[in-house]
Every structure is written in structure tokens, then in C-alpha cells.
Amino acid sequence: MKAELSRRDLLAAAGVGAGALAVGACATDARPIPGTLGGSDFRRGHRVRTGQLPEPQGKLEELPLLIAGGGVAGLAAAWRLVEAGFRQFRLIELEDETGGNARGGRNQVSAYPLGAHYLPVPNREAGALRHMLRQFGMITGEQDGAPVYDPYQLCADLEERLFWRGEWQEGLYPVAGLSAVDRADRDAFRRTMSDYSRATGKDGRPAFAVPSAYSSRDPEFLALDRLSFSQWLEQRGWRSPPLRAYVRYCCRDDYGTEPEGVSAWAGIHYFAARRGWAANGDGDRELTWPEGNQRLVRLMAQQVAGQVATAKSLVRATADNDGVIADVLDHRSETTHRVRTKAAILAMPRFVAARVAPARVPADASGYAPWIVANVTVARPPAGKGTPLAWDNVSTASNSLGYVVATHQSDSASGGPTVLTWYLPLSMETPAAARHLLLQRPLESWQALVRDDLLQLHPELAGAITRIDVWRWGHAMIRPAPGLMAQAADRLEDAVRPPLLLAHSDLSGLSLFEEAHYAGVAAAEAALRHLGHPVESLL
Incomplete structure (x- = not known):
């Protein structure tokens, strides 16, 4: 590794030629590395697309409510139903376990995430999520009216560091070696984001909020969705390479997408929407665990364990005057059975829902970001x-x-073995090309890529890497492209229209835990009202 980065290197970090790592690497060590190649079950997932499905067999089953999808949104819907005293439902999940892209794994050294690995301290407006965190013991009380978080659930020091100009520094934005233009662009960017964070629309709502359903619908802010984040930065004249590299990192981190493909509204939302509400100055901190957000989805799943059936897919859903006719494929027995239900919650990505219930969900051109996660x-x-x-x-x-x-939360400073969870969004390729790469590339090639990247950064790890487990996400998250965000309010309103209700982070255009949780709770409460069950909204 070079001891110092030039301006050309920084431009490369901002995107010029950056696809090289995503498509190939030269191994520095030819010895085989133990590990596995895993991922979401694309064969099961593609069954609806191929149409090769058995016809329904057996007696028609009657069920008050069906939830299809056991990711964050589906589990949040189920959690909310049980919270309201309603258990007359079933949740079906395509995979052999629930959790969606918040799943995790474990080996002899530690638990580790397979996808999402933290939850920022929620905003004041995230009442339903805060209610759940209090129930799970993560909020332990109040101080001066603000929630007090269990310190053992908050990320321990040190939270972040950046390798810059040959050495590590605290934080994720360079602090040394910046030109006068770099500093001016950085300061102007920060002031603008601070202004947006405090801004309120003509409708009295914050310009940017989390969950985004609470954001202002003022046309002044929605107009930002017409531009990409890169175009918006260009309009401002902010071309500093360190700023552009940092913005690129942030867009890829939350959205799996280059700034050129991110709506300016979504880009600003990343920086301006989070106003964590907590006592003791903890509002800007993160909740995290060794297994990442698997901690949260498992706690939700435990609450509804008796209602969950795995290895099952909803393959067709049709609404009529009496409710919903749903065909469910059992992947273990390779049989399909038919269910009549008074309401159904489709807690699945929009592109899947459009195939399952085309009369309810029109197809659209939304793209989804593929990722690699290596432990x-x-x-x-x-x-x-x-x-x-x-x-x-x-x-x-x-x-x-x-x-x-x-x-990190326990013994990262002990000097003993640990697990490093390494992330790579395949954002330089088209999503289709990246998914092809995911299917074709063998484990050994992915391992070499990961190993070489780590050893370039940490040559002292030579001989210390004992295992690399690789996980592939073909459709990890929706890409918040220009034109998608301005329609979010309409999608969220339509989603809670029974008897076929929708629940997924896709509805907001932002693949965040808070968005999926909100969508699941909203769908559950709408279903309860439709079924005549009393419910006092948490939203």
C-alpha cells in the first residue's frame, strides 16, 4: 500500500476505475482457505418467476390472516399483532429461518452479521420502534423525559476509524492534509446538511425524518428527487475529492449504489434525517451486537414462534369480496395448498409482490443492489x-x-482471535451483471479478493487468516434512484389498503430497519382494523 494518497488516488476512491476490486483480484497466497459460500436461496426465490409450480392439493384452509415474508417488515407486523393480543395468523417464510437481510451466523470465535449490523438510536418520531426496544430491555428508563439506553447495547468506544495518508485516524472524514478548497467544501456541506436537519416544510413536518413517512411532503423538498446526488453536488460546486469520496462511501454504505444513481433527496436524507433522541448525550450513537441486527429479528421471532412456518412461499394471491385466495408452496414437500384468508400482508420486495399479486402491485423498474459480505x-x-x-x-x-x-462489544482488545465482517456492494456493475457474477464466481475467488483487500491494508495479518465465509445477496436492498422517493407517500398510503396489504422497506425507497419496521407495524394495524380487532396505534 502507498504511504500517501495522491489527489488522483482520491478520485479513484470516489469512483474512477473503482470496479476493479469488484470484478477481480490477484491472490497473494495460493493456499486454500476454509470457508463456505452461502446466500439467500435463489432457487426457491426464482420459482415464482419461472412459473413451474404444482397445482394446489388438498382441502381449502381457512385462516383469518396470513403474513408472507419473514424479514424485518414481516416480523414487525407479526410482533405488532401479538402486541395487540391477536394470534390468529400465520407467517410464512421462503428461507429455513426468518430475518431477511438482518440474519447472522456464528462460529467457534463469535457470532457475526450476514447483513445489517447496527441500528442508530431512533428519532423522537419513531414511537413504535422505541416501544419495541423498551419491551426488549434496550431502553431501560427515562431521564428528563428522554429515553435511557442500556449502555451495553450501545456501540463501545472506539466507534470508527479511517485509513488515510498511511495511518489510521478517528472518524470517517479525513482531518489532515486537506487543501483550503477541501476544507471550504467540507464546511459548506456540513452547514447545508445541518440546515436541512433543522428545516420544516409548509406542512409542519421535518424536511427529513426517520421513518421517512414522517418527512415533509413540501414540494420544495420533493423537488430534490428529480436530481441525482452527484448532480446536486455539482450544482453546488462541491468537487473536493475527499468530500466526493466520503459521499460515495455513505451512498454505498446505506444504499449499495453510486452517488450518480442515488436521488438527491435520498442522499440528503442520509445526512439530515437522523436526530437520535436519548438521554446522556447518546442520541448520535448506534445500537449494535456481535451478530448485528439478527439480535432484533430473533427477539421479534421469539415473540411469534408459534405462528411461523419456514420453507414456504406465497406464489399467488388474489383478492375478492370475501378476502384473499392464497396459494402456498411448501419447498420441502414440493406441494402447494390453497388458503382462504380475510386479509394477507405481503411482506416482500415489490418486484416479488408484483409477480405474486399482479392485480394488486403493478410492476415497476426499481433496481436492487447486490452485495457480498464476508466473515x-x-x-x-x-x-x-x-x-x-x-x-x-x-x-x-x-x-x-x-x-x-x-x-468489539466484548473483547476486541484482548489480542485473541476475532471475526472481521467485510462488506462490498457491487455498485460499479449493473445489478444484472453483478448478480450474474454472484452466481458464477466460486468461493475460492471471492476468498482471494477478500484476503487480498485485507492484507493490503493489514500486512500484519499474513498467516493469521484462518477462515473466510462468504455470503451473497442478489437483491440486498432497493436502490433509491431519482424519481422514486417523491412517490413514497402514495406507496405507503396504498400499502395499507385491505384485504391485500403491503409491508416492506421498498415502500419508502430506503432499505433501513426503521423503514421496514414502520411498514410492518402500519400493515398490521390496518389489518387489525379490517378484521374488527381493537387496536390503539403506535404510529
């Missing part, structure tokens, strides 16, 4: 010049998003 077991923790090991570790010289340390 790297090492005999000793990484080191490096400058700031010591943090929870989140990012390099300006890599096209990956760096890694988080699974054991």
Missing part, C-alpha cells in the same frame, strides 16, 4: 499505525466498505 476469522486482531482498532474500520484506498469487528 473473516483471524487469529489476532488487526493493528496499524495511528488510531487503534475500532468497531468500524474503513480505508480510503479500498473499494470495499471496510470491516466491523464482531467481538
Whole structure:
């Protein structure tokens, strides 16, 4: 690795030629590495697309309510139903376990995430989520009216570090070696985002909120959706390479997409929407666990365990005057049975719902970002010049998003073995080309890519990498392209129209835990009202 990055290197980090890491790497060590190649079950997922489905067999089953999809939104819907005292439902999930892209894994060293790995302290407006966190013991009380979070659930110090100009520094924005233009662009950007964070629309709502359903629908802010984030930055004249590299990192981190493909509204939302509400100055912190957000989805799943059936897919759903006719495929027995239900919640991505219930969900051209997540077991923790090991570790010289340390909350400083969870959104290719790469590339090639990236950053790990487990996400998250966000309010309103209700983070255009949770709760409460069950809204 170079000891110092030039301006050309920074431009490369901002996107010029950055696809090289995503499509190939030259292995520095030919020895085989133990590990597995996993991912969501695309064969099961593609059954609806191919249309090769058995006809329904057996007696028609009657059921008050069906939830199809056991990701965050489906589990949140089920959690809300049980919270309201309603258990006359079934949740079906295509995979062998629930959790969606918040799933995790475990080995002899530690639990680790397979996807989403943290939850920012929620905003004041996120009442339903805060209610759940209080129920799970993550909010332990109040102080001066603000929630008090269990300190053991909050990310321990040090939270973030950045490899910049040959050494590690605290934070994710360079602090040294900036030109006068770099500093001016950085300061102007920060002031603008602070202004947007405090802004209120003519409808009295904050310009940007989390969940986004609480955001202003003022045309002044919605007009931002007509531009890409890159175009918006160009209009402002902000071309500083460190700023552009940082913005690129943030867009890829939350959206899996380059700034050129991100709506300016979504880009600004990343920086301006989070106003975490907590006592003790904890509002800008994150909740995290060794297994990442699997902690949250497992707690929800435990509440509804008796209502969950895995390895089952909803393959057809049709609404009529009496409710919904649903055909459910059992992937273990390869049989389909038919269910009549008074209402159904389709807690699945929009492109899947459009195939399952085309009369309810029109097809659209939304794209989905593919990702690679690798969990790297090492005999000793990484080191490096400058700031010591943090929870989140990012390099300006890599096209990956760096890694988080699974054991950070407990013993990351002990010097013993740990697991590094390494992230790479395949954002430089088209989603279709990236998904083809996911299916064709063997485990050994992915392992070499991950190993080389880590060893370039941490040569001291040579000989210490003992295992690399690779997980593929073909449709990890919706891409918030220009034109998508301005229609979010209409999608969210339409989603809670019974008897076929929709629940997914796709509805907001932002693949965030808070968005999926909100959509699930909203669908559950609408279903309860439709079924005549009393419910006092948490939203």
C-alpha cells in the first residue's frame, strides 16, 4: 500500500476505475482457505418467476390472516399483532429461518452479521420502534423525559476509524492534509446538511425524518428527487475529492449504489434525517451486537414462534369480496395448498409482490443492489499505525466498505482471535451483471479478493487468516434512484389498503430497519382494523 494518497488516488476512491476490486483480484497466497459460500436461496426465490409450480392439493384452509415474508417488515407486523393480543395468523417464510437481510451466523470465535449490523438510536418520531426496544430491555428508563439506553447495547468506544495518508485516524472524514478548497467544501456541506436537519416544510413536518413517512411532503423538498446526488453536488460546486469520496462511501454504505444513481433527496436524507433522541448525550450513537441486527429479528421471532412456518412461499394471491385466495408452496414437500384468508400482508420486495399479486402491485423498474459480505476469522486482531482498532474500520484506498469487528462489544482488545465482517456492494456493475457474477464466481475467488483487500491494508495479518465465509445477496436492498422517493407517500398510503396489504422497506425507497419496521407495524394495524380487532396505534 502507498504511504500517501495522491489527489488522483482520491478520485479513484470516489469512483474512477473503482470496479476493479469488484470484478477481480490477484491472490497473494495460493493456499486454500476454509470457508463456505452461502446466500439467500435463489432457487426457491426464482420459482415464482419461472412459473413451474404444482397445482394446489388438498382441502381449502381457512385462516383469518396470513403474513408472507419473514424479514424485518414481516416480523414487525407479526410482533405488532401479538402486541395487540391477536394470534390468529400465520407467517410464512421462503428461507429455513426468518430475518431477511438482518440474519447472522456464528462460529467457534463469535457470532457475526450476514447483513445489517447496527441500528442508530431512533428519532423522537419513531414511537413504535422505541416501544419495541423498551419491551426488549434496550431502553431501560427515562431521564428528563428522554429515553435511557442500556449502555451495553450501545456501540463501545472506539466507534470508527479511517485509513488515510498511511495511518489510521478517528472518524470517517479525513482531518489532515486537506487543501483550503477541501476544507471550504467540507464546511459548506456540513452547514447545508445541518440546515436541512433543522428545516420544516409548509406542512409542519421535518424536511427529513426517520421513518421517512414522517418527512415533509413540501414540494420544495420533493423537488430534490428529480436530481441525482452527484448532480446536486455539482450544482453546488462541491468537487473536493475527499468530500466526493466520503459521499460515495455513505451512498454505498446505506444504499449499495453510486452517488450518480442515488436521488438527491435520498442522499440528503442520509445526512439530515437522523436526530437520535436519548438521554446522556447518546442520541448520535448506534445500537449494535456481535451478530448485528439478527439480535432484533430473533427477539421479534421469539415473540411469534408459534405462528411461523419456514420453507414456504406465497406464489399467488388474489383478492375478492370475501378476502384473499392464497396459494402456498411448501419447498420441502414440493406441494402447494390453497388458503382462504380475510386479509394477507405481503411482506416482500415489490418486484416479488408484483409477480405474486399482479392485480394488486403493478410492476415497476426499481433496481436492487447486490452485495457480498464476508466473515473473516483471524487469529489476532488487526493493528496499524495511528488510531487503534475500532468497531468500524474503513480505508480510503479500498473499494470495499471496510470491516466491523464482531467481538468489539466484548473483547476486541484482548489480542485473541476475532471475526472481521467485510462488506462490498457491487455498485460499479449493473445489478444484472453483478448478480450474474454472484452466481458464477466460486468461493475460492471471492476468498482471494477478500484476503487480498485485507492484507493490503493489514500486512500484519499474513498467516493469521484462518477462515473466510462468504455470503451473497442478489437483491440486498432497493436502490433509491431519482424519481422514486417523491412517490413514497402514495406507496405507503396504498400499502395499507385491505384485504391485500403491503409491508416492506421498498415502500419508502430506503432499505433501513426503521423503514421496514414502520411498514410492518402500519400493515398490521390496518389489518387489525379490517378484521374488527381493537387496536390503539403506535404510529
